[in-house]
Amino acid sequence: MAYVALADRGQVLSHPKSFITKYIWSQDHKVIAIQYSLIAVAVGVVALILSLGMRLQLGFPDTLSIIDPSEYMQFVTMHGMIMVIYLLTALFLGGFGNYLIPLMIGARDMVFPYMNMLSVWVYLVSVIILMASFFVPGGPTGAGWTLYPPQAILFGTPGASWGIILMLVSLAVFIVAFTMGGLNYVTTVLQARTRGMTMMRMPLTVWGIFTATILGLLAFPALLVSAIMMLFDRLLGTSFFMPAIVSMGELSETGGGSPILFQHLFWFFGHPEVYIVALPAFGIVSDLLSVHARKNIFGYRMMVWAIVGIGGLSFVVWAHHMYVSGMNPYFGFFFATTTLIIAVPTAIKVYNWVLTLWQGDIHLTVPMLFAIGFIFTFIHGGLTGIFLGNVVVDLPLSDTYFVVAHFHMVMGVSPILVIFGAIYHWFPKVTGRMFNDTLGKFHFWLTFLGTYSIYLPMHYLGFLGVPRRYYAFEGIDFIPESAMTLNSGITVAAIFVAVTQILFFINMFWSTFRGPKADPNPWNATSLEWFTPQTPPIHGNWGPELPQVYRWAYEYSAPGADKDFTPQTDPPTDAEIAAR
């Protein structure tokens, strides 16, 4: 067909010549994706090590304690912030978004490659600023990842002198990086889809990443605004958030400000952030389940509607994080209602995943194991979320280990399982080599069972009222001795999980260089990324012509077809034309 695709008009791909332009200052979305992922995983490992420091303290306060109370607070804060923002957000959108969007929609690259490159480097700057806070006087901030004022900037909180400033600056820089990337992802999906790739033919992975990016573009400004205002309060002595306070016997110069105002701004970002992490995971897991169960995804349209519905709703539930901050009871009622409403599209998605498996030809490959593991952890974390969404249940459980268990199940373990599954799934495409299957299966079972034994017991601790963000529990009457034993067990499990991740790294590292050559389409999948002329795809992705799309991405085990999958690029068969 005689048409020039958008991606081919006017856009001259700069073909790199030297090593530096090919792997360092690269404008190729695939290289940028890998850079994003490597940086994100590296900080993720830092966050993991921090959590082990905390766990050792909690599990063996008398023998293996290596940190003091201030350090505990600093570790909690840095661990939470890194995991949520610098690992998960960056990896899902900067990593998977960058790699998969152009390949899945049939584009040669992102629409603004230069800005895309800037995005990853600015992200690196934000990470460096954040890491620098470990080395400044006073260390990183210990305000909790929620950074609530006034304590976040009051002397007495660890890191109030430098740490908090670096944290806020780093967040602002991160948001700039994210915005540059996000503009790319959204515009690319809107404009660079190849011929035949209508919105309703996009794989759910793209839908998830696309919607999450829009959420991010609208919600991250709230974090930016609160960071700027807090920096003003801290550095210039304004009183946006700071009330009058007697600190160390002296009346502060500030007065009249409202800490609640910060909480509103923060959670206006914070809740959508949960979905910024969850929606890409939803999308990816749908694709993994469908490919490895050799069945079309159950209820594709409903899945799309659920994604965009959740996206819209996620902006009107933020105050369920503020039930204990005190608010008009009617507001509590309103936010509890919206929170429970959002459970409806979420539940639809879960049913559809399970129904996709129903009577499928399930291949228990490594990616599939992780995807199924996700269904378990996500249902688990989702159910406790319904508990916490109700004001009367939340009040006693708030700030206990029940909350820690809930959010680790729903936005810690679940997305991480999807990330592992996705890495195994696309690894053959990214590197052109196959990973070691046995090692992968070991990795799955040890991680899945291990994380369960970390977080399941925490629910009981929460029921006992064991408070969160505490360095030690000695001398608290209502905490029985058995809780301490449980804590030791949790710590053992945490160390175990951390150590098993070495399996993953060995597998990835070894297979990248020594693994057996992979088939271009090892899973017999239908979506476009598996049909690049080269594996791994070269700069520009496609041959002289862009692919043409004739059908949706879930044509598995179609009745009457000779294979159990029909690629998106296959023209309609005679039977299909006759059926129209």
Added chain:
Amino acid sequence: MITIIIFIFVSVGISYWWLLRQRVLEKPWLVTGTDTDTREDIGRTPPAARTGLIVFLAVVTSVFSLFISAYFMRMELNDWRPVDEPGLLWFNTLLLIMGSLSIHWCSRAAEDLNVKTVKITLLATGLFTGGFILGQLIAWQQLNEAGYGLRSNPASAFFYLFTGLHGLHLLGGLWVWSKTSIRVLAGAELEQIQLSVELCRNYWHYLLVVWIVLFALLLST
């Protein structure tokens, strides 16, 4: 939080409306072939930069809506002391309007391939906008001297925050403006800079609207 909620509702509404036009109601498993792709524009889609700018402006609107929300919420507390805005702001507003008008004129001239007018109006845009920023700085000084320093009161702090942020966005615009101007002076074909000028025009108009909203807000409270 009313302001930001309204903004979010509008954005979500627009997105859903757009999605409906993408035929999200269709059953993709029943339709095969490329003829279902009704994007006639597929070979000549609008330039990506235009769409990119619109998305970017949505982000900026989110930032300003959030600041305005914070403003309203902070205002309700009892230590609020309204600012006495200097009259100079009216003059600055005039300058910004002039800037907007000249870039508008410039983009017309670029379409008509009228090099001379393009050069003059481009220069005028820079002068007016530079004048606006300078004027804002002087207004800051006047306020400070009148006892409305940054620390004096949240109302004044918000004043500096709003104007500063708006000014920063204009500076960003001026950076693109200067790149475009250099290309014009270096003798680039007008066809090649039409898009840049058009995007500058949209950006200037947008920032003018933002300023008018902020100014009205500051004056009325």
